[in-house]
Amino acid sequence: MAATTPQPAQPTPATPPPAFQAMFEVVTNFWLARAVHAATELGIPDLLADGPRSTAELAASTGTDPRALHRLLRALTATGLFRTDGQGRHHTTALGETLRTDVPGSLGSFVLMELGEAHHGAWGRLLHSVRSGEPAFEEANGRKIWEFFEQTPVMAGHLGRAMTGLTAMVADAVLAAYDFGPYRRIVDVGGGEGGFLGAILTAHPEATGIVLDLPQAVENGRRRIAEAGLADRCELTGGDFFEKVPEGGDLYTMKWVLHDWDDASCVRILRSCRRAMPEHARLLIVDTVLPDDDSFSPGKIIDLNMMVLSGGQERTAEEFRTLLDAAGFTLTRILPTLSPSSAIEAVPTGAPHA
Template identity: 45%
Template sequence: MAADARSVDGPGTPVSLLQMMTGYWVSQAIYVAAKLGIADHIAAGAADSRDLADATHTDAQSLQRLLRALVSIGVFSEATPGEYGLTPVSALLRTGTPDSMRALAIMYNEEQYRAWADLLFSVRTGKPAFEHTFGKGIFEYFRENPEPAWTFGEAMTAWTNQLAGAVVAAFDFSPFSTVVDVGGSHGTLLAAILRKNPATRGILFDLPNVIAGAAEHLAAEGVADRCTHIGGDFFEAVPAGGDLYVMAQILHDWDDERCVAILRRCRTALRDGGKLLIVELVLPPGDGPFFGKWLDLHMLVMASGRERTAAEYQQLLQAARFELTHVQPTAAGASIVEAV
């Protein structure tokens, strides 16, 4: 159907464009493998294609065709015909591992995939395609649909697992006595901060239905005795008393007006002399490749938010009576925007 990309591909060639246009083939194939738990079954010993078909209740020939395609791009390996193994890529699709990306693979390719099919609507109107497709905003949809809400929570925890180590390596939290994680979900980032800083206490803040699942996670991380978890709405108020407030991957969900509203709540709650950290993919200058440029487009499709430049964060912060003092890149690609 198409030429072999290995022999003729290059910038500007028809095959290069073809690979871009059919990129959803790869994302959906990875999704099916993740949804079926193929990596878990292989790790448990079901390496034969027939055993995998039995374990996943799928058509053996169709599953073999899926795996053949995924082997060709390095997702799985095939040492002998019909015997499949894990690669470093497919190992990330296992369940329950510290670096698991399985929930992310599922999240991006169910409701969010359907919303991307209506990207044209968002570009024409400036409004979220998700709301146009499903008849309600994404967070309202999650409140009414527990299964995708759970997948979203697991996916965000997985994302934060990868981010947390980079954040604690890039910023010295030791001078601060109380860290407030605003919109911190189950506390993955806050737990990483507290583990590295045994003299520091934490306050975890998120919606009541989200925070309900935090106690077990904080206990498992060994920081429950130094962390209070509080439910609420950051558009109304955030817990007072912290000398450091952290928001990771929160502001990119919202438009400028609502970002300023959240920041003003933090300004009111922050102790005198305290600091605010915003962890986001800060858009760099220039036209080079950067994942945040695609995540920005994703936010156009999903919600009212966006990724921003350092100058745009400075404007938001000034509107909430903060001063941007430093932008610190991290090894995970996100940056730490510091403000006082």
């Protein structure tokens, strides 16, 4: 019997330790985020809304190189945004559908805003914020973020739509946690296009309300309010919440407003609200409340975004209490919701409350 020649052992692929694998994914997540931005900017989710298309068809519609587009779609298909069928055509998945512009709560504008060149460039200068304590947005773009939105109508539109889409994710959670029933006149300060107040008024047909925000924001919201059948109960008024807030409300709400600003600016906004409020009125702040310990909270990452973009911040319960005290309010309770945001209730200092 002939002897056999021993075969060399095949190398076993090395498996990286879990910590190294996890860190690799952290570091490369921005590649995926930018790929999602590219597909959204090209309008791929919208192009697939009416049915599947081949890469060649999508390339012709988007003016892109077919081979390069194939590589982009291949990567995003592997991560679950799209899928292919047996005929080589592309379909959206439930994940990809969230980026369509025609779906309720669309995240398409959020992607275009947060991952666009201005915001992405600001994050590239995170170290500037860490070293200086100042927003990196101005360093990256030569103007403050609010000037950028004022001077860039397309991005201002994305901001309004992004906030409307994100509001749809949190409004039901806040409505489930907080009883809006006792209030007949609600003033939403910095309420954008009226999505949050619209959800409250829809759930409480006996209530009316006012949205205060910059003129362009509320103008963009008029159609949404009319389409929701709320035009006779919801007034949208343009103005500056640093200077004057509508008077006579029973409840004053602020969703994702204070986290945009530093402490001194927050106190100015809160004092403006306090001047407008009757003694019986209440204030409801919807924002992330950071835990005091080392546990994970999405708010700790959002906090970095606020630092980089506007100089704002997320806050702990004690930090909210300090702001409210300085502006003439007493914090009464903080209600967690089934979302990253909490409902923070306060009353004018000295006013009776249950």
